Each structure stands twice: as structure tokens, then as C-alpha cells.
């Protein structure tokens with residue numbers, strides 16, 4: 440049997456075991472996907488056990504960086520983003536499927552006028568993904584301005600030119616932007632950006648990494664703007680995990696199971 444799991448702290452909220460186990464069952468694959476909650480203080484004691492007992496695993500908060508010294512190979516994107524979320528145990532290879540999932544889910548449109556909100560781990564995956572598809576200039580806004588400046592410096596190293604601004608300039612910046620990408624956690628608990636419909640009227644696309652409905656997504660939809668929510672990035676990073684682990688991929692079935700499980704969660 441092929442064994443996989445997700446490691447993190449906490450992980451009990453994760454939909455991954457339900458999605459993968461149902462998928463394995465439906466394609467008659469001899470596989471199992473479990474959950475390993477590892478508190479930060481136990482990480483060094485437990486990580487070798489994870490490599491020994493699982494063929495592959497996903498890594499979530501707070502271990503995405505801590506796993507790096509335990510790897511022998513790191514995929515280029517994961518190295519640049521500085522975070523691992525998918526590991527193959529036999530060769531100790533680490534990948535970042537967040538950026539891959541972003542690339543697979545980002546609509547093919549005119550990519551001029553991209554505004555990215557946030558400067559955390561997800562922002563890095565998204566910015567790297569944007570560069571991979573050929574975008575070379577974006578405006579980045581973050582609540583903590585110094586973090587936006589750090590990302591500007593980081594992105595220079597792979598040819599992405601960032602204009603960094605504090606988040607409170609968003610209304611002005613939106614006058615010139617066409618695509619708004621939210622990589623912050625704002626909206627996860629219904630929080631709102633300080634924006635009215637008028638502020639969004641220039642936009643063609645809102646891409647929000649939050650899996651569930653947010654006020655920003657709702658406002659965009661009400662205005663007839665194309666809105667892509669975080670379920671698309673999540674689904675597509677899961678597809679990339681299956682490929683990396685060499686699990687047979689039947690995309691239509693995997694999509695059906697993903698939609699079914701996610702639909703039963705908060706939406």
C-alpha cells in the first residue's frame with residue numbers, strides 16, 4: 440500500500456484525507472492518506488518517522504520551512520519561494536505545489552495591471568507563479584509596508600519588478616489596475632477591505648486565495664467581474680501532488696470528489 444499524509448499543527452480541519460481517500464477508493468488504488476499533527480516542539484523528533492512511514496506527504500503551517508534541512512533535493516520554485524508543501528520520501532525531494540496550483544488556475548487573459556495584496560508565504564508562491572507565466576511587473580500592497588519592500592528585493596532575484604506600496608493606498612492603486620489578487624487572509628472570517636463597488640469598477644478579474652466566500656468575492660460577482668476563489672488553487676495544487684507522487688490521475692473524477700468534499704465544508 441502507498442501511504443501519504445499531511446503534517447502540520449493544527450491539521451484536523453484539513454479536507455485532504457477525505458478527498459484523497461475517496462479518490463483512491465474510486466480508482467481502486469491501494470493507497471491511504473492520513474493526518475499527522477506535529478506540535479512545533481516535537482518536529483525534530485517526529486520528522487524521520489514521517490519519512491520512514493509514508494511514501495509522500497504534504498506539509499502545512501507551521502512546518503513548510505522547517506522541513507527544508509531534512510530534504511536532499513528541492514524543486515526550483517520551492518527553493519525560491521522558500522517553502523515546501525509536498526514531499527516524496529524515497530528521494531527526500533521537496534516541492535512547492537502552491538505556485539504550480541496558482542499557475543494552473545490563473546486565467547489566461549491580458550496580464551497587464553496586476554495588483555497583489557499581501558506579502559506572506561502565499562504571496563511568494565503567487566509572485567513566483569506569475570513570473571513563471573511571463574509576468575514581469577506587478578504592484579504589491581501590504582499592511583506592513585516593510586514586508587512589501589522585502590518581497591520587492593526578493594523578487595528582483597528572478598526578474599520580477601515590484602512597485603511596493605502600503606495597503607492604505609489601495610483605493611488609488613485600483614484606479615490603474617485591471618487584476619486584483621488577494622493573497623492575504625483577509626476575508627477568511629468575513630473581514631472586509633476598505634473598498635466600495637466604485638473602487639473595483641476598473642477590474643476585469645479578482646483572484647482570491649481564500650477557499651470560502653469572502654466579501655471581496657461577493658462584491659466582485661455582484662459587479663459582474665470574473666472572480667476565481669481559492670478552491671481553484673487548492674484543487675490544482677492537489678492535482679500537482681498526485682502527479683509528483685505518481686498516483687494515476689483521472690481529473691474529471693478527482694474534480695468531482697474535490698467539489699463534493701469542499702461543498703460540504705463551510706462555504
Ligand code: NAP
Pocket residue numbers: 537540556557558559560561562581582583584586606622623624625627630648649650668669670672673674676
Ligand atoms: P502569512 O504568511 O501569515 O501572510 C498573511 C498575509 O495576510 C500578510 O501579508 C499579512 O499582512 C496579511 N494580513 C493578515 N491579516 C490582515 C489584515 N487584517 N489586514 C491586512 N492584511 C492582513 O499567511 P499565508 O500563508 O500567506 O496565507 C494567506 C492566506 O492564503 C490564508 O488565508 C491561507 O488559507 C490562504 N492560502 C490558500 C491557498 C490555496 O490553495 N487557495 C494556499 C495557501 C494559502 P502583514 O504582513 O501586515 O501581517
